[in-house]
Amino acid sequence: MAKKIVETQTDGQESAVNYRWHLAQSGAEVDTTELEFALMRTFEGFGRWQSECLASVVDLAATGPENAMLHIIRMNERPKSIKELARMTNRDDVPNIQYSLRKLIGAGLVIRKGAGRSGVTYEVTERGRQVTDDYGAVRRRLLIAQIEDLPGFSARLADATRTLNLLSGIYEEAARVAATHRRGEGA
Numbered sequence: 266m267a268k269k270i271v272e273t274q275t276d277g278q279e280s281a282v283n284y285r286w287h288l289a290q291s292g293a294e295v296d297t298t299e300l301e302f303a304l305m306r307t308f309e310g311f312g313r314w315q316s317e318c319l320a321s322v323v324d325l326a327a328t329g330p331e332n333a334m335l336h337i338i339r340m341n342e343r344p345k346s347i348k349e350l351a352r353m354t355n356r357d358d359v360p361n362i363q364y365s366l367r368k369l370i371g372a373g374l375v376i377r378k379g380a381g382r383s384g385v386t387y388e389v390t391e392r393g394r395q396v397t398d399d400y401g402a403v404r405r406r407l408l409i410a411q412i413e414d415l416p417g418f419s420a421r422l423a424d425a426t427r428t429l430n431l432l433s434g435i436y437e438e439a440a441r442v443a444a445t446h447r448r449g450e451g452a
Contacts (some may be wrong), residue, residue, distance in 0.1 A: 300432075314408070322399035325372050330354070331365040335389070338375055339397050344386035355433065369393075386393075 289298040312329030317330045319325065327335075337353055338345050345353075347362055356362060366387055369375040374393035379385045389397060412418055 292346050318400055318403050318407070319396075321403055323372070323374075323396045325374075327368070327372075328365075330356075331368060334362070335369055335374055335393065336397055336400075337387045338369075338387050339393065344378060344388040346383070346386050350387070355437075357417075 276418075286298070289295045303430075313333040316327060319335075321329050333354065334350060337350060340353075341376040347359060347366070351357060351359060352364055366375065366377070369387075370377060374396055375387050375389055376390050377385060377387055412422070
């Protein structure tokens with residue numbers, strides 16, 4: 266059954282919109298679903314941007330998360346452990362993180378230092394430093410310049426950052442609760 270939801274437009278006018286999807290039947294569901302779709306599209310666009318920006322400065326086919334890993338390793342100019350990298354990126358897929366690290370090491374952008382379970386850290390090489398500097402220059406020229414030209418956009422970015430950080434916590438808690446309600450095999 267389709268539900269009609271009354272929306273108030275930015276001009277103050279109201280309009281009824283039909284939503285025939287199982288995830289979007291109430292106003293809150295519509296808002297949440299629209300945000301989730303926007304997040305998915307943004308994530309994919311961001312990943313493509315990261316890959317293309319990196320490819321413009323180094324001959325390396327890297328995914329968005331691998332590119333992010335490179336920049337996070339360089340962040341604050343100090344080595345990072347796998348545990349720190351996982352925490353900073355809100356990831357728990359350590360084997361995939363290790364694969365990305367091997368790829369970055371193989372490209373000569375990152376080195377592994379130390380030994381043992383807790384003594385291993387990763388840091389950028391001189392080549393990695395040059396690549397991340399070049400990436401930053403391209404990013405400033407192609408992306409940041411556009412953002413700076415949009416009036417009031419900086420404040421909107423700050424609001425979006427706060428909202429996304431809040432949502433990250435809400436999704437994490439909801440995931441924990443959902444994990445306690447998993448259906449057993451054959452249920």
